[in-house]
Structure formats: structure tokens, C-alpha cells
Amino acid sequence: MRYKASALAAALAAGALLLPAAPAAAGQFHTTPGPVDDFDCDGIGDLVHPSSGDARGAGSITVYPSSGDGQTITQNTPGVPGSAETGDLFGQRYASADFNGDGCDELIVSSPGEDDEAGMVTVINGSPNGLVPSQSVAYTQNSPGVPGGSESLDAFGEMLAAGTTTSGQAYLLVGSPGESVGSRPGAGSVYYLRGGVWRAFNQDTPGVAGAAESWDHFGASIAASDRHFVVGAARETLSGNSDAGQVHVFDHRIVGGIPDPLATISQDSNGVSGTAEEDDHFGAAVSIVSFRPSPSAAIGALVAVGSPGEAIGSVEETGMAHLFAVTPTGKFSEVADVNQDTGGVADSTQEGDAFGTELVLGIEDGGPTATPSTAILTVSALWEDYSDEDWGGAVHVFTDVKSPGDGDLLFKGEDGPLRGSTSVDTLAADAEYLHLGNYGAYYSQVTWTELLGG
Incomplete structure (x- = not known):
């Protein structure tokens, strides 16, 4: 088998928590008014590109403004805390939001391999002249105000999400899926920064469903919108099935000292298709947008969940994606649930395709709130075959979220937006573009107008 979910589980169990560098916060949909990643305040989004760096795995990140030369930043750049060391993975994840209210986004960069995979997150201020490394601030679990303590293999920063709430306040979410909770290694925790206050929570926190267990990896996937966010624990054991997976949905409102837990969803939940099974990895990928299911309904959330290890019939690790509406x-x-054997969906299930490895929700009209007619779901099948011998990955764009097979645009290999990419391991969306990444080495963006117009 080529993926896959079982291979990933083995790697994680061996302590190889860190994944290839990703060009954006996976599953992130930006609903902040104005352009995304606008570090120089010119009203035009900037392009961000991470790379492996000079030292093996040290990491770097380059920002290309709308005009002028690119700016490459490493941990050896003057003013940036720390130093570039092998395995730091500076740039493993990045996000952006305007934390100081000056109209320029800050660049948030994670280095989850820092200090034997304890992890670090660095915030680099934006300005009309671009990023200002001399104004960088780094956070670890040893930083004042950050709960807990920094320990090997915590992987603080393995996942990031950032944005602005409906009240206009910037927030940052940091996943630490390797965090030990009590004596349970790898149970995982999430850290939330808003209004200058850090808060931490895990599955042992009052109000959060479930229990922190060894290797749950709570926080290994995170996505956020202006009203809600979702946290995945794809290695959660359910009914004795290891790595079955589940997800938790939160409101940005602070209740009981943490963001308000709204819902916990798994394939053992009533009304959810399928059954929680070993190695499903439900929640390996997540995405979320604000959602109004009907004109008279209150605004809630539309949550997409990938389950790349899901077996379809007797075909193992072919993968599935689910869509859920969550009320306030x-x-x-x-x-809906969708796989490559769903009626109308282009292609068909094959062993190890890993459909649902990554996914992202977009909104066709560019507005801040999706409806059933404007929501768009994009799903990657990381190990999709071209033939019996070659693999190259595929991306499905579903324009009808209630009946995905009625609106499937399929791109394989060198088709259209993949532009020669051999696989797509990261997806992101904003009001204008679908963004596609390939292990941090290739990055393209396609306007929704282009994509939906063929």
C-alpha cells in the first residue's frame, strides 16, 4: 500500500511527527476583509513561499510583494530570534493576521522542530515597507504568558491558523499535537492567542468532550473562520479502534476560560455516514467557513472533514470527505459525504488514493458567509494513480456541496491548475483564489472565476 494512513500512523508512533513544509495553513479559509497576506499594506496580497533552507531542514520563508524583490527570512536573519539549525523546519507552517491594528498583516511562522521538536512560533511585524524582522517576537511554551512548559516532541507550531473575528479582533491558533497531558504522551493541546492573552486546552479541559489519551494528537489539524474553528484528533481511538479519529468545533467566544466547545463529531456520532474504524484518520484534514443554510437561519458553520484512510467496500485507504452544518x-x-465512488464523481476508488488527504472550503461569491449554493469544496487525492505504474495526485472541486457528484471538476497531474505538480499536499482558499501547494516546493493560485469558468 502506498499511503499511507497506516504508514503515517507508524511514522507518528515512532516519533516522526513533523510533516513536509506546507505553503499555507492547511484548510484555512480567510474571511478577513481585504486581501490576505498583505504585509506591506498596499491592498494587494503578497506571495509567501517556504523552502528547506541552507542547513538541512533549518527552513526559510520568502515573501514576494506585489512589486519589488522578494524578501527571504531565516532564523539567521538579524532580529529573528533563535538560529538556523538542522531540523528546525522554520516555515513548516505560516499564517497571517493584523495583530497590532496598523493595517499591515503580521507573518506568523512556525518552526516545530526547534529544540528537539519542542517547537517555536515567530511573529514578524508588517509595515508599509514590508516585513520588519527586527520587530520579531518568538513564542515557545516557556514564554511568559504561554501556558505549560516546553518539552521535546511537543511540536508546538505543527499547525497554525489565524484570522480576525467578526468583532475585528485578531486571533492565532497553535497546534501542539505531541504535547503530553499528564502522563499521556502525544495526547495533544491547542493554544489560542487573542487580545494579548494565551489560553490552552485539550481533551481533559472541562467542557471539551472526550479524554486526553496517548497519541490522540489533538491539534494536528486546525482550521478557522471569523466565527468558529475546528480541531482534529485524527488518531483518536473510538470503540477500541485506534486512529479512527474525531473533530471538535469551537466558537471564538470565551466560556469558562477557553473558546466555547460547540460540537464533537466522529463516525460513531448519530447521523454520520460510515463507522469509526481503525486507521480511518477522520479529521486528518479539516476546513471551516461561516454558513447560513437558509435565508432565515442563524449563521453557523460548514465544516469539511477528510478521512484519507477510509476503506470503501473492500478497497483500503481510498479515502472519504464529509460535510457538516453546525448551528450556533x-x-x-x-x-453530504463524498468519495470517488459517489455517483457522478469523476474517477473511481483505488487502493491507497488517500482522497481527503487535504481539503478546503471556499465561497463562490467571495462573501464572508457561505450558503448551499455558494459553498465550494476542494479535495485532494494525494496518491491518485494515472495508470497502474504512475501516480501524480488529483484535485476534485465540488461546486454542489449538497450533491457533490452533480458538480465535480477533476484535475489530474498536469491538468490546468496543477501545472506540472506531481501531487497536492496543501490547499487553501480566500475570497478570490484557490491556492495549491506541493511539499512547499511549488505553489500556484487560481482564481475562482478561472476555475469555475473552465
């Missing part, structure tokens, strides 16, 4: 009070219902 936490009630959820499954809008």
Missing part, C-alpha cells in the same frame, strides 16, 4: 448552539447534521 452546537447541533450538527451531515450535509
Whole structure:
């Protein structure tokens, strides 16, 4: 088998928590007014490109403004805390938001391999002249105000999400999936920064469903919108099935000292298709947008969940994706589930395709709130075959979220937006573009107008 979910599980169990560099916060949809990643305040989004860096795995990140030369930043750049060391993975994840209110986004860069995979997150200020490394601030779990303590293999910064709430306040979410909770290694925790206050929570925190267990990896996937966010624990054991997986949906409102937990969803939940099984990895990928299911309904959330290890019939690790509508009070219902054998979906299931490895929700009209007619779901099948011998990955763009097979645009290998990419391991979306990344080495963006117009 080529993926896959079982191979990933083995790697994680061996302590190889860190994944290839990703060009954006996976599953992130930006609903902040104005352009995304606008570090120089010119009203035009800047392009961000990470790379492996000079030292093996040290990492670097380059920002290309709308005009002028690119700016490459490493941990050896004057003013940036720390130093470039093998395995730091500076740039493993990045996000952006305007934390100081000056109209320029800050660049948030993670280096989850820092200090024997304890992890670090660096915030680099933006300005009308671009990023200002001399104004960088780094956070670890040893930083004042950050709960807990920094320990090997915590992987603080393995996942990031950032944005602005409906009240206009910037927030940052940091996943630490290797965090030990009590004596349980790899249970995982999430750290939330808003209004200058750090908060931490895990599955042992009052109000959060479930229990922190060894190797749950709570926080290994995170996505956020202006109203809600979702946290995945793809290695959660359910009914004795290891790595079955589940996800938790939160509101940005602070209740009981943490963001308000709204819903917990797994394939053992009532009304969810399928069954929680070993190595499904439900929640390996997540995405979320604000959602109004009907004109008279309150605004809730539309949550997409990838389950790349899901078996379809007797075909193992072919993968599945689910869509859920979550109300402001936490009630959820499954809008649809989709796999490559769903009626109308282009292609067909094959062993190890890993459909659902990455996914992202977009909004066709560019607005801040999706409806059933404007929501778009994009799903990658990381190990999709071209033939019996070659693999190259594929991306499905579903324009009808209630009946995905009625609106499937399929791109394989060198088709259209993949432009020669051999696989797509990262997806992101904003009001204008679908962004596609390939292990941090290739990055393209396609306007929704281009994509939906063929």
C-alpha cells in the first residue's frame, strides 16, 4: 500500500511527527476583509513561499510583494530570534493576521522542530515597507504568558491558523499535537492567542468532550473562520479502534476560560455516514467557513472533514470527505459525504488514493458567509494513480456541496491548475483564489472565476 494512513500512523508512533513544509495553513479559509497576506499594506496580497533552507531542514520563508524583490527570512536573519539549525523546519507552517491594528498583516511562522521538536512560533511585524524582522517576537511554551512548559516532541507550531473575528479582533491558533497531558504522551493541546492573552486546552479541559489519551494528537489539524474553528484528533481511538479519529468545533467566544466547545463529531456520532474504524484518520484534514443554510437561519458553520484512510467496500485507504452544518448552539447534521465512488464523481476508488488527504472550503461569491449554493469544496487525492505504474495526485472541486457528484471538476497531474505538480499536499482558499501547494516546493493560485469558468 502506498499511503499511507497506516504508514503515517507508524511514522507518528515512532516519533516522526513533523510533516513536509506546507505553503499555507492547511484548510484555512480567510474571511478577513481585504486581501490576505498583505504585509506591506498596499491592498494587494503578497506571495509567501517556504523552502528547506541552507542547513538541512533549518527552513526559510520568502515573501514576494506585489512589486519589488522578494524578501527571504531565516532564523539567521538579524532580529529573528533563535538560529538556523538542522531540523528546525522554520516555515513548516505560516499564517497571517493584523495583530497590532496598523493595517499591515503580521507573518506568523512556525518552526516545530526547534529544540528537539519542542517547537517555536515567530511573529514578524508588517509595515508599509514590508516585513520588519527586527520587530520579531518568538513564542515557545516557556514564554511568559504561554501556558505549560516546553518539552521535546511537543511540536508546538505543527499547525497554525489565524484570522480576525467578526468583532475585528485578531486571533492565532497553535497546534501542539505531541504535547503530553499528564502522563499521556502525544495526547495533544491547542493554544489560542487573542487580545494579548494565551489560553490552552485539550481533551481533559472541562467542557471539551472526550479524554486526553496517548497519541490522540489533538491539534494536528486546525482550521478557522471569523466565527468558529475546528480541531482534529485524527488518531483518536473510538470503540477500541485506534486512529479512527474525531473533530471538535469551537466558537471564538470565551466560556469558562477557553473558546466555547460547540460540537464533537466522529463516525460513531448519530447521523454520520460510515463507522469509526481503525486507521480511518477522520479529521486528518479539516476546513471551516461561516454558513447560513437558509435565508432565515442563524449563521453557523460548514465544516469539511477528510478521512484519507477510509476503506470503501473492500478497497483500503481510498479515502472519504464529509460535510457538516453546525448551528450556533452546537447541533450538527451531515450535509453530504463524498468519495470517488459517489455517483457522478469523476474517477473511481483505488487502493491507497488517500482522497481527503487535504481539503478546503471556499465561497463562490467571495462573501464572508457561505450558503448551499455558494459553498465550494476542494479535495485532494494525494496518491491518485494515472495508470497502474504512475501516480501524480488529483484535485476534485465540488461546486454542489449538497450533491457533490452533480458538480465535480477533476484535475489530474498536469491538468490546468496543477501545472506540472506531481501531487497536492496543501490547499487553501480566500475570497478570490484557490491556492495549491506541493511539499512547499511549488505553489500556484487560481482564481475562482478561472476555475469555475473552465
